[in-house]
Structure formats: structure tokens, C-alpha cells
Amino acid sequence: MELGLPGGPGPAEPGPRLRGLRGEDRAASASSVSQAEAEAGRRAPSVAAVLPAGGSGERMGVPTPKQFCPILERPLISYTLQALERVCWIKDIVVAVTGENMEVMKDIIQRYQHKHISLVEAGVTRHRSIFNALKALAEDQPNSKLAKPEVVIIHDAVRPFVEEGVLLEVVIAAKEHGAAGAIRPLVSTVISPSVDGCLDYSLERARHRASEMPQAFLFDVIYEAYQQVEIYLKIISLTWSELENSPFLGKAKCSDYDLEFGTECLQLALKYCHTKAKLVEGSPDLWKVTYKRDLYAAESIIKERISQQICIVMDAKEDEEHLGHCLEEMLRKELNHVKVTSGALCHADRHLQQIILEPCYNFVCVNVMTSDFEETQKLLNMLEKSNLSILYPVVVISVHFLDCKSVPFGQKMEHLMQIRELAKEVKKRNILLCGLLIYYPQDKQRLQESLRQGAAIIATLIKERNAGLVGQLLIA
Amino acid sequence: MELGLPGGPGPAEPGPRLRGLRGEDRAASASSVSQAEAEAGRRAPSVAAVLPAGGSGERMGVPTPKQFCPILERPLISYTLQALERVCWIKDIVVAVTGENMEVMKDIIQRYQHKHISLVEAGVTRHRSIFNALKALAEDQPNSKLAKPEVVIIHDAVRPFVEEGVLLEVVIAAKEHGAAGAIRPLVSTVISPSVDGCLDYSLERARHRASEMPQAFLFDVIYEAYQQVEIYLKIISLTWSELENSPFLGKAKCSDYDLEFGTECLQLALKYCHTKAKLVEGSPDLWKVTYKRDLYAAESIIKERISQQICIVMDAKEDEEHLGHCLEEMLRKELNHVKVTSGALCHADRHLQQIILEPCYNFVCVNVMTSDFEETQKLLNMLEKSNLSILYPVVVISVHFLDCKSVPFGQKMEHLMQIRELAKEVKKRNILLCGLLIYYPQDKQRLQESLRQGAAIIATLIKERNAGLVGQLLIA
Numbered sequence: 001m002e003l004g005l006p007g008g009p010g011p012a013e014p015g016p017r018l019r020g021l022r023g024e025d026r027a028a029s030a031s032s033v034s035q036a037e038a039e040a041g042r043r044a045p046s047v048a049a050v051l052p053a054g055g056s057g058e059r060m061g062v063p064t065p066k067q068f069c070p071i072l073e074r075p076l077i078s079y080t081l082q083a084l085e086r087v088c089w090i091k092d093i094v095v096a097v098t099g100e101n102m103e104v105m106k107d108i109i110q111r112y113q114h115k116h117i118s119l120v121e122a123g124v125t126r127h128r129s130i131f132n133a134l135k136a137l138a139e140d141q142p143n144s145k146l147a148k149p150e151v152v153i154i155h156d157a158v159r160p161f162v163e164e165g166v167l168l169e170v171v172i173a174a175k176e177h178g179a180a181g182a183i184r185p186l187v188s189t190v191i192s193p194s195v196d197g198c199l200d201y202s203l204e205r206a207r208h209r210a211s212e213m214p215q216a217f218l219f220d221v222i223y224e225a226y227q228q229v230e231i232y233l234k235i236i237s238l239t240w241s242e243l244e245n246s247p248f249l250g251k252a253k254c255s256d257y258d259l260e261f262g263t264e265c266l267q268l269a270l271k272y273c274h275t276k277a278k279l280v281e282g283s284p285d286l287w288k289v290t291y292k293r294d295l296y297a298a299e300s301i302i303k304e305r306i307s308q309q310i311c312i313v314m315d316a317k318e319d320e321e322h323l324g325h326c327l328e329e330m331l332r333k334e335l336n337h338v339k340v341t342s343g344a345l346c347h348a349d350r351h352l353q354q355i356i357l358e359p360c361y362n363f364v365c366v367n368v369m370t371s372d373f374e375e376t377q378k379l380l381n382m383l384e385k386s387n388l389s390i391l392y393p394v395v396v397i398s399v400h401f402l403d404c405k406s407v408p409f410g411q412k413m414e415h416l417m418q419i420r421e422l423a424k425e426v427k428k429r430n431i432l433l434c435g436l437l438i439y440y441p442q443d444k445q446r447l448q449e450s451l452r453q454g455a456a457i458i459a460t461l462i463k464e465r466n467a468g469l470v471g472q473l474l475i476a
Numbered sequence: 477m478e479l480g481l482p483g484g485p486g487p488a489e490p491g492p493r494l495r496g497l498r499g500e501d502r503a504a505s506a507s508s509v510s511q512a513e514a515e516a517g518r519r520a521p522s523v524a525a526v527l528p529a530g531g532s533g534e535r536m537g538v539p540t541p542k543q544f545c546p547i548l549e550r551p552l553i554s555y556t557l558q559a560l561e562r563v564c565w566i567k568d569i570v571v572a573v574t575g576e577n578m579e580v581m582k583d584i585i586q587r588y589q590h591k592h593i594s595l596v597e598a599g600v601t602r603h604r605s606i607f608n609a610l611k612a613l614a615e616d617q618p619n620s621k622l623a624k625p626e627v628v629i630i631h632d633a634v635r636p637f638v639e640e641g642v643l644l645e646v647v648i649a650a651k652e653h654g655a656a657g658a659i660r661p662l663v664s665t666v667i668s669p670s671v672d673g674c675l676d677y678s679l680e681r682a683r684h685r686a687s688e689m690p691q692a693f694l695f696d697v698i699y700e701a702y703q704q705v706e707i708y709l710k711i712i713s714l715t716w717s718e719l720e721n722s723p724f725l726g727k728a729k730c731s732d733y734d735l736e737f738g739t740e741c742l743q744l745a746l747k748y749c750h751t752k753a754k755l756v757e758g759s760p761d762l763w764k765v766t767y768k769r770d771l772y773a774a775e776s777i778i779k780e781r782i783s784q785q786i787c788i789v790m791d792a793k794e795d796e797e798h799l800g801h802c803l804e805e806m807l808r809k810e811l812n813h814v815k816v817t818s819g820a821l822c823h824a825d826r827h828l829q830q831i832i833l834e835p836c837y838n839f840v841c842v843n844v845m846t847s848d849f850e851e852t853q854k855l856l857n858m859l860e861k862s863n864l865s866i867l868y869p870v871v872v873i874s875v876h877f878l879d880c881k882s883v884p885f886g887q888k889m890e891h892l893m894q895i896r897e898l899a900k901e902v903k904k905r906n907i908l909l910c911g912l913l914i915y916y917p918q919d920k921q922r923l924q925e926s927l928r929q930g931a932a933i934i935a936t937l938i939k940e941r942n943a944g945l946v947g948q949l950l951i952a
Contacts, residue, residue, distance in 0.1 A: 177674070183667065187766050188686035189740045190666050190679070191659065191755070198653065198752040202687065202743040203666070203679075210664035211678065264665045267678040276674040279667070284767045290663050291760045293773035300772035409893075410886015417885075420951075460944030468936025472950050475896075 045150035045175050048092040048137055048219075049084050052129035053077055053105070053157035054122025066289055067157040068104060071299045072393055072465065073430075076289060077105075078112045079160035079302070082391065085115055087164050090153065092146055094136055096122040096129035112390060118146060130154060130265065131226045138223055148219060151175055154265055155214040160298065161285040167214055169280045174216035178275035181215035181266045182282035209279065212286045215265055217275075222265065225272040306361045306392050307462045310335070312342040313379050314366040323401055323440070324366035327451055331364070334455040345378045359388055362462045363396045372415055373398060373422065380426055380433070389430035395462050396426075396433045399454070401440040412437070416473050423471030434461055435473035450476050521626035521651050524568040524613055524695075525560050528605035529553055529581070529633035530598025542765055543633040544580060547775045548869055548941065549906075552765060553581075554588045555636035555778070558867065561591055563640050566629065568622055570612055572598040572605035588866060594622055606630060606741065607702040614699055624695060627651055630741055631690040636774065637761040643690055645756045650692035654751035657691035657742045658758035685755065688762045691741055693751075698741065701748040782837045782868050783938045786811070788818040789855050790842040799877055799916070800842035803927055807840070810931040821854045835864055838938045839872045848891055849874060849898065856902055856909070865906035871938050872902075872909045875930070877916040888913070892949050899947030910937055911949035926952050 053067045067077040077095075084093050093116055097105045102119065109117050120136045122129040137146055151171050155162060166182055173180030186205050194200040266277040289298055310331060314324035324342075332340045341360070363383075365376045376398040388394055398419060402412050416435055423433040436457055439450045454476035461469070529543045543553040553571075560569050569592050573581045578595065585593050596612045598605040613622055627647050631638060642658055649656030662681050670676040742753040765774055786807060790800035800818075808816045817836070839859075841852045852874040864870055874895060878888050892911055899909040914930045917923055930952035937945070 179675075181675070183669070184664075186666065187764065188660075188688055189743075190662065190684050191687045191740075191742070192684050193659070193755050194752070197755050199655075199657070199742050199746055199755060201746075202740045203684075205740075208666050208668050208679075211667045212664055264667070264678045264681075266667070266675050267665075270675055270677075276670070279669050279673050279675060284769070287767075287769070288663060291763075293760070293763070293777060294769075296776035297769035297773040300776065301769060408886065410884065410890055413889050414886055417951075456944050457948075460942050463944075464940050464942060466936050466940060468932050468939075469945075469950070472933075472948075474945070474948050475893075 044089070045171065046147070047090050047151045047153060047171055047216075048094065048146070048149035049090050049153040049155060049214075050130055050133040050137075051077075051080065051084070051093060051095045051155055051157050052122065052126050052133070053095050053101075054098045054129045055126070055157075065101070066295075068101070069289075069295055071295065071302055074112065074391065075108055076160060076295075076298070077157045078108050078114070078391075079298075080155070080157050080162070081109075081114045081117065082112075083160055083162050084153075084155065084167075085117075087167055090116070090167070091149065092116055092118060092137070094118045094120055094133040094146070095157070096120050096133045098122045113387075118144075127226070127229070127265075127268075131230070134219075134223050134226060137219065150219060151216055152219045152222060153214050153216045154222075156288055158289040159213050159286055160289070161287075161301065162214055163283070163285060166280065166282050166286065167216075170214050170216040173278035173280055174218060177278040178221045178273070179215070179217045179266055179269040179277035180280055181277050182212045182286055183209040183279045184212050184282055184284070184286065186210055211264060211266065212282050212288070214286075215277070217265070217269060221269055221273050221275050225265075225268040228272040229268065302392075303463065303465055307338070307465075309339040309341065309358075309360040310362045310364060310458070310462065311360045312340065312364045312366065313345055313375065314342065315344060315368070315375060323368050323438075326447075327364070327366065327399065327438075327454060330448070330451040330455045331458065334452060335459050338459075345375065345382065361388070361392050361394050363394070364399055364458055365396060366399045368401055372400070373418065376433075377422075380422075380431065383431060384426075384429060392430075393465055393467070394431045395465055396431055397436050397458055397461055398433065399436045399438060401438050403440045405442075413473070419473055420471040427467065427470050432461075432465065432467060432470050434469060434471070436476060437473055438476045520565070521647065522623070523566050523627045523629060523647055523692075524570065524622070524625035525566050525629040525631060525690075526606055526609040526613075527553075527556065527560070527569060527571045527631055527633050528598065528602050528609070529571050529577075530574045530605045531602070531633075541577070542771075544577070545765075545771055547771065547778055550588065550867065551584055552636060552771075552774070553633045554584050554590070554867075555774075556631070556633050556638070557585075557590045557593065558588075559636055559638050560629075560631065560643075561593075563643055566592070566643070567625065568592055568594060568613070570594045570596060570609040570622070571633070572596050572609045574598045589863075594620075603702070603705070603741075603744075607706070610695075610699050610702060613695065626695060627692055628695045628698060629690050629692045630698075632764055634765040635689050635762055636765070637763075637777065638690055639759070639761060642756065642758050642762065643692075646690050646692040649754035649756055650694060653754040654697045654749070655691070655693045655742055655745040655753035656756055657753050658688045658762055659685040659755045660688050660758055660760070660762065662686055687740060687742065688758050688764070690762075691753070693741070693745060697745055697749050697751050701741075701744040704748040705744065778868075779939065779941055783814070783941075785815040785817065785834075785836040786838045786840055786934070786938065787836045788816065788840045788842065789821055789851065790818065791820060791844070791851060799844050799914075802923075803840070803842065803875065803914075803930060806924070806927040806931045807934065810928060811935050814935075821851065821858065837864070837868050837870050839870070840875055840934055841872060842875045844877055848876070849894065852909075853898075856898075856907065859907060860902075860905060868906075869941055869943070870907045871941055872907055873912050873934055873937055874909065875912045875914060877914050879916045881918075889949070895949055896947040903943065903946050908937075908941065908943060908946050910945060910947070912952060913949055914952045 055067065056065050068075045071079065081093065084090055095105065095117060097119060099121055105119060118136060120132045123132055134152065137152065138148055151174050153167060153171065170180040170182060186208055189202050189205050190208060191202040192200045269275040269277060289295060312324065312328045328340060328342050363379060365379045367373065367375045379396065383389065383394060400416060402409065416437060419433065419435040426433050436454055438454045441447055441450065457474050457476055531543065532541050544551045547555065557569065560566055571581065571593060573595060575597055581595055594612060596608045599608055610628065613628065614624055627650050629643060629647065646656040646658060662684055665678050665681050666684060667678040668676045745751040745753060765771060788800065788804045804816060804818050839855060841855045843849065843851045855872065859865065859870060876892060878885065892913060895909065895911040902909050912930055912933055915926045917926065933950050933952055
């Protein structure tokens, strides 16, 4: 997972891929387009995203709505916003939240520095929330920075792992077909119960799919569909004689069910705009955080993703033979799924600057040439300036070596105990600092064993990322 | 989660609840039963369970079939077996595994001491595996200990969290209706794609359900259904002229699809035995471990379940004012979702014996009155005898107090370093030993703060249950 900064590297804007489509393919698509429209279609569409986030999360079994449940102390919806805002061609993200959560949402946007977000008030159902967001995009209000997009993505606040690739796919398909949505194979057989609670029939699993998110629509298609639904709702609030004289009568084609209980936007586009959505196979990552176990899974996935890279920081004066390099070598050997890089803390080291920009959330800081925590303190100062720990807790392991011949163990331990105060201080800035004291025996084989143990402890600290162990001094 | 020992406390056998059914209810059920049959039905049915475990787990994206993927170093299928074998009224569990995994499965049964398990060879599809298991239950082979049950449960090897309650429900419903299965609400809308990959139609979510496991059948119903399918398959291997003269012709009602690709046993019972399955609402716990993220979720759930109880072990000589009791009090206060019990290690303490039988997987051992590790060593010896760590890693935290006035910090640390060797030794027996040194300042408020920090560290160690930190001495 990358930092939520828009403008990062990624696939190109939707334009170039659209330009690759031949005229014949487009003519063969469900909606017939004129030559002029086809011409216009070759330009990259303007894209906005809508995120309904008004749900109560009752299935989760916790009082907090699931989109606000914390994962590594950050609300779930912030991860989803991060996934959308790093896509440079999504111009605006409109989030629909209930009035009571409006302030919470504003705090989240400010605290995690989200960009391009507009808030609208959620409706009582998911459809009404989406419609409110679409209205905000449709209207050219004087003070609004929002402009009507050509294509609108609809996504869920509780699907944080959406990738740019599938967003691009649904946008391109929506541009061509008017509507598109991600699907997945069914995990369970779907059955229909009879009124007495017995099996009526079961569906052939291979012929059905689960409809997931994201979905995308030509803005005019989905907006028209929702307007049709609203017309119907206006009608049913009329009296019968009013209804007979209503100009809306001919347009009514919707049931209450659609807007109040249905959740499928693709179905609305089909029913009210005769637009057959293109279905796009999604990856398992698109899954929806629904139950408490999904929060556990999401936390594990996020922890795993930010543990894929370790940066070893050591003094530039260290020569090739030195302990820092030996530890680096051991980490490469023992944690072979992890990318291990190293750098020095001199201002000239652009490599390390690059790592912090990349970003990497795990640092092993070797203190050999310098006195106790000098090197670690320099790293902590640098991290503080980088804002790296805004989105994820950053693990810093301050490594020290104990040569028992020159310094008694107890004395060294007492010296290193100051890590407790240091850790308490940086914890406030979401940096998890631990110490690691590695025995430094003269015997080469035993040294290797110490380093191996050290690597195992580093792996554990990075994997668990647990605030409960900050300030501890572990021994290898 | 309890130890996988059959005969533990739980709901009564299925008999009593069946006896509660009135004759009219039974007569109104789909299968018409004679008076004599109704009489027989009031007895508790004999029940066996079938576990198809021949799958390759390709959706998981890992080379190991998912039922053999480790959670806390124990294969997933062992948790499912544990869930079934703790239900005292399930007499036999028949597991279908592929030839190449037969030895792996035998090792699992032996290593985790599973009881009442019989193995049969899996077929190339799930249905063929189930049928093989049913045949083993149907045949009275001379050397077989298996007897034909009245009701058979079919479950998945990858649904480890099944509770006795839902097993009982499906068995009672199967006894009455001939077939029954657990269902859950749909999480996503189900749609049907057209041949060109566009939306054909979407199903109304409220009128459909996901068919889950467990399911249960009158043995004769499901066995008859599978036999019908087999008859059909024999037919299609005949030539056309042979088929015309075949006595099976009239019985053929099945498609290849049913047996080779279908997965729904309830549908087979409906199609071949006209038995309409009763549908039983299941809990979210019934979910199927399908993707890698489900393994993460399962591990978190299991860790959470075995972290609900802490036993504090201290010398019986400790008086009420003592540090052990202060720590106990702090743990109760800080970990208010955790059950905290305490006991002493004298032979007379039946309470502690009971805790080990209950079982509890987390021990905090206070060493105050005794020299360094005496109390901890006694506890470790006791745990070794109890076999408690066969199913789950047991966390033991050896607690020590440091009165800086009487002993220098460095000296105390050096003494306590022997925990590293002790931890290495007991790790082989799946016991995760850590040390915790709590500062003991004279100031009462500062002591409370030390104890609070100690409680936080204990909570972390128990929650994470990470082998990478064994032998460490943490400081509060």
C-alpha cells in the first residue's frame, strides 16, 4: 500500500486505452453512438467517485458503524479514501455521511490529510445517499468546486483494497457500455427458500456471480435512472385523483422496493435507462468488510503489506566488514520475502530520502560507531519531519551490540534503559520504538547465531507492530 | 474453544428435543410417516458426520490445500475435527482425503489425538468424496467399526467454527424433514451474466440465501440420492443399444453436471428423493475459509478465543497484601473482558487442577517468595504432565519484582537471563515462556503505574502469542 498522495506512479489515464478501441467494436456495443459521439469518446473522460458511507454496520455486531472501525488505530474509511485518492485521474471524491457523523468525517479528512474530498449528507438508504452525492456533482453551485464528470465511479467505504487496475477497467467499460461493475465467483451455492422455510430451488452456481464494487456509469445514465426513481416516489405521495392528472404518470416504472431496499445500481441502470452493464471480473481483494472477522482479516493484510520492506540505517563510516552489514546480510537471508535496503543518515544520502518517500514503514537503526542512541535519535528526528507516520505506525528498532569483554552486561542494560523514555515520547507521533541488544561473541559461528536471533526478533516486531511492547529492550 | 475431548458439557442428545414434537407437527411434514415410524422417531437418532477433505484449495493461492494450512502451527482441518468430536452424540466422523494426503491426515490424527475418525479415499469431485464416505458408513464390513447411522451430518473441513447448537438443529430438522441445511443472508447481490459478459438480470437479495454447512440427512435419503446418480453414470457408460435394454433406463434422472460439478447435496435430495430440505438460519461463524484473508481471520478468532482467560499462579503462602494479589487486581481492572483466576501450586489446590482441565491457555506465574524461577519451574512441570499444549500454544509469563534498594538492576537482570535457556527447552513442547520484571518502587502510586504497565505487557504477550519473543525479559 502506498502513501495516499495523488499523482504517484500508476497506469495511464483512461484516455489512451480508449483510443485503442476500433470503431467497429464501438459500433457493435449496446448503445449506438453517432460519429461525433465516437469522436468525443476517444478523449479521456473526466471521472469522479462516490462513496456512500451512511451505513450503520449492524452485521458487524459492534456499536461503531463499520466504516469508522479502527484498523491500526485509523478508521477503515480512511484506507478506502487513500486507495481512491492515489489514483491521479479521479478528480473528485464525494462521500455521503449521516449528519451525526459529519464532524467525525471532517476530523478524519483533516487528520489523515485526505485531498479532493467533498462531503454530502447521507440519505436513509444507500440509494438515497448515492443520489445525494450525484446531485452534488450535477449541480453547478456557485461555491462548489465540483464539476459534472463524464463517468462516475460508485464504490463502498468498506472495500479498502480496491486497486487502480480494476477502477480503470470499470471506467473504460462504462465509457463504452454506459455502465459497468466488478463481479466475483460465488463462494456458496445460492438457494431460494419457500414460505415454509424449506428449499424451493438452488441456483446453478456456475451461471451466477456475486456483484461487487467498484461500479462505474456514464454520469447521465445513472443520474437519469435515479431521477426516474424520484419521479415515481413523488407520484406515490400524490392522491389518486392528483395522480391521474399528473404529468409524471407515463414515466413511472419503479417500485418502492428499488429505492428503499434494493442495493444494485446496475439493475437501476438496466431498468430505467435500458443500459446493460458490462461485467468485469474482479480480484479477491475487492471483498467487503462485513463481519468482525473481516476487520481482523483487513488488519492482517494491512500489516503484511507495510511489512514488506525494511530499511537499515547505519553510520556512513561503517566499513564492509562491520556488524551493521553483517546484520543486513542476515536479514536478507532470513526474511527472504522482505525487501531490505540500507542507507546512512548524512544529508547527502539521497537514497535514504528516497526510501522515506517510497515509503517504507520499518527501520532498523544500528548504533555501533556512535554512543548509545545518537544514530537512533537522528533517525527519529528525520522521521518526525517526514510525516511518514501519519498513515501507519512506523516501527523503529534501535540495535546495539554487547561485547561482554569490554562492558559488563548489567551496566550496558542500565545505559540502554533510557530507551523507555525515548519510546514514550515518539509513541505520541505514531512511532513504535524498541531496542535490540545483540550479543557479540568473538566466536564467528556464535555471532552468526546471535544475528539470526536478532533477525527473528526484528521480523516479529515488524509483523506484529504492537504498541504494547514499545520501549522494551529485547536480547538476541 | 474447548479441548477436543468428547464427552464435555454441552446440549443434551438430540432425543429429548425430538420427544417434544407433537404428532400433528410430524404428520404435517413433507415425508409421511406411519405410526410405528413416528414411534421410532422419538428415540434419539444415531448420528455420524462426513467431512469431504479432498479439495485442492486453488482459490487460496497457496500450494498447500487449504484444509491443511496451519493456524498457530496446527492444520485447519484439526480445528474442524475438534469442533465435531467434542459433540458427544456424534458417534463417528468419516473424513475423505486424497491418496497423497492419507499419511498427512494420519499424522494429524495421531499428533492431535483425534478420536472416532475413520478415513476413506476422496473421489475426484466433492460429491464422489461424500459418496465414498457414505458407502463406508453403509457397508457392514467385517473389520469396520462403523455402523450405519440414522442421520448423517455433512460438513466442510474448512469451516472450523461450527457450534454444537447448529449441528443439533440440522440433525433434528433432518430427522423430521429428511434433509436440512444451514443458510445465511447474502452479502452481495447475485446477478446472472449474459453470454456477451453483460448484466442479464439481478436477483432480489431478500428472496435468496447462501447455502452453507453443516447439512444433515436421514442416511437412507442421501444414500439413495447418490445411488440414483451412480445408476445414471453407469448408464451413460453403456452403448445406445445396451442402454435401450438396460433395466436402469427408467431410473435415470440425473445429469453429469450434478455429480461432477454441482456441490449442493440438498438439491440432490430434492431431485432424486423428493425430499424438501428444511433450512436453518446459521450464525456468521459458519463461514468457509476460502481465501488467504480467511486464514488470517481464522487465526485472529482462534487467538482471541484462547485469550479470554488468564490464570495467575502464586505461592500459597502469599498474603492478601502481597504483590501477586496486587497484580491480579490490576489485571482484572485493565483486562476487563478477560476472566482472571488464580491458584497455588500445592497438590491440594484442586482449583488450579480444574483450570488446567477447563482449559486455560494463559498463565502468569508470580515469583516473589521463592528464589528466581522455582515457582515457574513447578508450573512448567505441571503443564508438561497435563498435555494442555497439544492443541494450542500455551503462554507462560514468569513475573519477577525488582526492589532497586536491595538488588542492583544489572545484577537482577543477569540472574534472570537464565530464562532464555528455560524458554528454549519448553518451546519444544509448545509452551511460550517470557519473563516480566516489574519495578517495585516504594511510592504506592508509582507501584500502581508499574503494575499497570505490567498488565499491558501481559495482555500483548497473550494476544499475540508469538513464538519470536520467547525467552525475552520484558520490563514494566
